[in-house]
Amino acid sequence: MALLVQKFGGTSVTDTDRMRAVADHVARTRRQGHEVVVVVSAMGKTTDDLIRLANDVSRVQPGREMDMLLTAGERVSTALLCLALAELNVGAASFTGSQAGIITDTTHTRAMILEVKGDRLREALAEGRVPVVAGFQGVSSRRDVTTLGRGGSDTTAVALAATLGAEACEIYTDVSGVFSADPRIVPGAHRLPQLSYEEMLEIAASGGRVLALRSVEFARNHHVPLHVRSSFTWEPGTWVKEENRSMEQAIVSAVTHDTSEAKVTVTGVLDRPGIAARLFRALADRTVNVDMIVQNTSLHGTTDISFTVPKDDLAVSLEVTRELAPQIGASDVTGDSDVGRVSLVGAGMKTHPGVTATMFETLSGEGINIEMISTSSIRISCVVRTDAVEPAVQALHEAFKLA
Amino acid sequence: MALLVQKFGGTSVTDTDRMRAVADHVARTRRQGHEVVVVVSAMGKTTDDLIRLANDVSRVQPGREMDMLLTAGERVSTALLCLALAELNVGAASFTGSQAGIITDTTHTRAMILEVKGDRLREALAEGRVPVVAGFQGVSSRRDVTTLGRGGSDTTAVALAATLGAEACEIYTDVSGVFSADPRIVPGAHRLPQLSYEEMLEIAASGGRVLALRSVEFARNHHVPLHVRSSFTWEPGTWVKEENRSMEQAIVSAVTHDTSEAKVTVTGVLDRPGIAARLFRALADRTVNVDMIVQNTSLHGTTDISFTVPKDDLAVSLEVTRELAPQIGASDVTGDSDVGRVSLVGAGMKTHPGVTATMFETLSGEGINIEMISTSSIRISCVVRTDAVEPAVQALHEAFKLA
Numbered sequence: 001m002a003l004l005v006q007k008f009g010g011t012s013v014t015d016t017d018r019m020r021a022v023a024d025h026v027a028r029t030r031r032q033g034h035e036v037v038v039v040v041s042a043m044g045k046t047t048d049d050l051i052r053l054a055n056d057v058s059r060v061q062p063g064r065e066m067d068m069l070l071t072a073g074e075r076v077s078t079a080l081l082c083l084a085l086a087e088l089n090v091g092a093a094s095f096t097g098s099q100a101g102i103i104t105d106t107t108h109t110r111a112m113i114l115e116v117k118g119d120r121l122r123e124a125l126a127e128g129r130v131p132v133v134a135g136f137q138g139v140s141s142r143r144d145v146t147t148l149g150r151g152g153s154d155t156t157a158v159a160l161a162a163t164l165g166a167e168a169c170e171i172y173t174d175v176s177g178v179f180s181a182d183p184r185i186v187p188g189a190h191r192l193p194q195l196s197y198e199e200m201l202e203i204a205a206s207g208g209r210v211l212a213l214r215s216v217e218f219a220r221n222h223h224v225p226l227h228v229r230s231s232f233t234w235e236p237g238t239w240v241k242e243e244n245r246s247m248e249q250a251i252v253s254a255v256t257h258d259t260s261e262a263k264v265t266v267t268g269v270l271d272r273p274g275i276a277a278r279l280f281r282a283l284a285d286r287t288v289n290v291d292m293i294v295q296n297t298s299l300h301g302t303t304d305i306s307f308t309v310p311k312d313d314l315a316v317s318l319e320v321t322r323e324l325a326p327q328i329g330a331s332d333v334t335g336d337s338d339v340g341r342v343s344l345v346g347a348g349m350k351t352h353p354g355v356t357a358t359m360f361e362t363l364s365g366e367g368i369n370i371e372m373i374s375t376s377s378i379r380i381s382c383v384v385r386t387d388a389v390e391p392a393v394q395a396l397h398e399a400f401k402l403a
Numbered sequence: 404m405a406l407l408v409q410k411f412g413g414t415s416v417t418d419t420d421r422m423r424a425v426a427d428h429v430a431r432t433r434r435q436g437h438e439v440v441v442v443v444s445a446m447g448k449t450t451d452d453l454i455r456l457a458n459d460v461s462r463v464q465p466g467r468e469m470d471m472l473l474t475a476g477e478r479v480s481t482a483l484l485c486l487a488l489a490e491l492n493v494g495a496a497s498f499t500g501s502q503a504g505i506i507t508d509t510t511h512t513r514a515m516i517l518e519v520k521g522d523r524l525r526e527a528l529a530e531g532r533v534p535v536v537a538g539f540q541g542v543s544s545r546r547d548v549t550t551l552g553r554g555g556s557d558t559t560a561v562a563l564a565a566t567l568g569a570e571a572c573e574i575y576t577d578v579s580g581v582f583s584a585d586p587r588i589v590p591g592a593h594r595l596p597q598l599s600y601e602e603m604l605e606i607a608a609s610g611g612r613v614l615a616l617r618s619v620e621f622a623r624n625h626h627v628p629l630h631v632r633s634s635f636t637w638e639p640g641t642w643v644k645e646e647n648r649s650m651e652q653a654i655v656s657a658v659t660h661d662t663s664e665a666k667v668t669v670t671g672v673l674d675r676p677g678i679a680a681r682l683f684r685a686l687a688d689r690t691v692n693v694d695m696i697v698q699n700t701s702l703h704g705t706t707d708i709s710f711t712v713p714k715d716d717l718a719v720s721l722e723v724t725r726e727l728a729p730q731i732g733a734s735d736v737t738g739d740s741d742v743g744r745v746s747l748v749g750a751g752m753k754t755h756p757g758v759t760a761t762m763f764e765t766l767s768g769e770g771i772n773i774e775m776i777s778t779s780s781i782r783i784s785c786v787v788r789t790d791a792v793e794p795a796v797q798a799l800h801e802a803f804k805l806a
Contacts, residue, residue: 016456016459016460019460020460023460050479053419053479053483054482054483054486056419057419057422057423057426057483057484057486057487057490058486058487058489058490059490060486060489060490061486061489062485062486062489064496064497065482065485065486065489065495065496065497066482066486068478068481068482068485068497068499069478069479069482069483069486071478072475072476072478072479072482073475075471075472075474075475075478076453076456076472076475078471079457079468079469079471079472079475080456080457080460080472081460082465082468082471083457083460083461083463083464083465083468083469083472084460084461086461086463086464086465086468087460087461087462087463092468093467093468094467094468094471096471096548099546120546143502143523145499
């Protein structure tokens with residue numbers, strides 16, 4: 001008998017039919033002899049509907065009130081799932097983030113978890129009941145309701161799994177796992193049975209949308225095995241856990257892509273200590289989430305810096321950078337939305353130096369120009385034109401024999 | 404400068420336009436120099452929608468989970484109203500029942516308030532902010548979310564007004580106050596500028612739907628002046644407060660009616676101590692809410708008992724009564740849905756003994772047969788055929804010169 005945390009996202013509880021299907025699965029898991037703690041998101045488009053109401057009444061949206069508003073969605077889901085479980089004779093009890101003891105800082109709309117108490121969940125488990133916890137939410141040290149921001153329900157699930165010592169944290173979603181590439185672009189893409197936390201982090205960071213980066217980091221730090229699987233087929237999906245060092249590792253596990261970012265290029269920046277810091281501090285102060293940063297070798301005392309930001313942040317990024325240009329000696333600042341990123345991720349890359357060369361040769365063979373390059377020990381990313389993203393993903397998937 | 408509690412029901416916040424109108428009114432009240440605490444219900448049909456979802460997933464509906472579900476509606480309203488106030492530059496803060504310190508017993512779906520702490524509301528007021536509290540909800544001594552049942556938001560408002568020492572509790576609704584009769588039946592009915600708590604209690608108990616009985620009782624016990632008024636015209640409405648003994652009292656203030664009940668008649672019951680107690684205990688055990696009870700004088704050691712119950716409870720009432728019939732010696736049990744109740748309410752009745760006679764003469768003059776009579780010191784109620792209700796109300800309104 002194991003303790004499992006099962007997290008169901010919005011697409012898994014989009015209507016009452018899906019809610020009943022989830023209840024069936026939880027009941028089935030219990031019949032198999034397991035203890036279950038459930039984490040549930042708001043139903044389908046609930047959160048979007050609430051945001052629409054907020055936009056209807058106000059352009060001024062204090063975070064504290066937005067959090068109070070948005071947490072209503074998960075509250076409804078937890079109660080409905082408990083009702084659906086009651087119908088199946090499974091004892092259950094709903095808990096808000098606050099009742100579950102998820103204590104956060106006071107940063108509304110994207111709070112960080114400080115502590116998870118979980119006493120009431122342990123009590124419910126001891127009484128033989130299934131605790132059903134509202135994802136995405138907590139209570140601040142000031143006793144206000146907070147939300148955890150994007151991917152928050154995954155983070156709730158992982159945090160509870162860590163606190164309660166669960167054997168695994170199952171993340172149910174509308175896909176059957178993590179794939180070697182997006183199956184809509186590469187029909188031969190296959191589901192990966194297992195990934196290390198590091199690979200999953202790189203995949204999440206470079207465009208794989210299945211798991212939020214933050215929840216994977218949390219899982220890695222607390223050694224929580226994740227199991228990403230489908231709430232439609234219920235078949236086994238992709239495990240994400242400690243690297244299994246006894247086995248030969250795949251050189252490349254997946255080809256990912258991301259077209260949600262734009263590129264900013266700052267030309268002729270003074271190549272002096274502190275210049276880059278000033279630029280990226282100014283961007284951080286405007287809460288721009290800078291992703292890739294590439295700086296070329298200095299020529300004649302100046303250098304070029306390129307970085308990527310979410311497309312929504314391009315305008316503010318250009319504004320900030322252009323304001324700062326005189327102070328950092330930049331001669332030109334340009335923005336470009338028509339870019340995409342293609343990445344290779346694989347734990348085996350560390351020990352296989354030829355991967356980069358093969359990647360560049362493959363893209364070159366397709367006539368694709370590389371505009372930015374960035375690497376980690378287990379990832380290589382290239383920024384290319386948007387229309388080159390799909391052929392690049394297809395060619396790389398084939399070149400590395402991932403099919 | 405006064406402290407006012409303003410309560411807005413579902414019809415006052417049915418959509419975001421109405422929500423903005425409410426925010427305008429709160430802002431206006433603040434500009435007039437008053438401190439305001441707002442209590443708000445769920446928007447329009449939200450609660451019905453949530454109940455429909457519950458019925459979709461389960462026939463088994465544990466109260467704890469229903470309460471978790473239904474409290475989502477008020478949560479949304481409080482947050483949206485705070486957002487709408489933010490748009491008007493009025494600082495506000497939303498509070499759930501739990502955050503407002505409304506402590507209840509553990510009777511889910513119809514909890515009783517045990518204590519109101521209100522510390523956080525006082526803090527918000529001290530900071531110059533408008534606390535916006537979710538009506539209808541509290542937290543139990545077991546730390547579970549509870550709801551207060553029918554009329555719960557009115558009760559929340561009155562309880563907060565009592566705790567915070569508010570000058571008045573304003574109940575905003577879709578009518579402009581309490582009327583001398585239902586204006587749909589009596590076109591000449593007029594708004595009553597002022598009523599005593601006792602009169603309001605009798606009006607609420609005998610069919611006037613404007614205020615929930617329970618909230619009026621609470622207001623009377625804690626000496627909270629109520630002001631029932633319209634959230635559409637915003638004009639002054641009906642005050643409900645301590646009887647003003649220095650003034651001559653109206654003999655009859657209002658004619659009320661109620662067609663929501665059915666009548667049960669038990670014939671030939673043994674006229675012995677304890678017989679009626681057994682019957683009404685059995686009904687109470689099935690949570691049937693018995694309203695009027697009339698027992699005739701004993702004839703030959705047996706008596707007839709008639710009582711009224713909500714129409715929805717008629718079937719179960721007949722079942723309970725028929726089961727018990729052999730034990731209480733009843734010879735017959737009959738049910739009748741085709742009845743209605745017409746009542747006169749007025750504080751001045753106490754000192755004017757002729758009212759009953761005038762009432763009976765008036766009904767008789769219209770050819771209306773009286774089937775049951777029940778009186779209190781300030782009310783007389785007659786049960787008549789359903790189709791006699793409207794002519795009875797019209798005739799009585801005229802006979803007592805209420806127009």
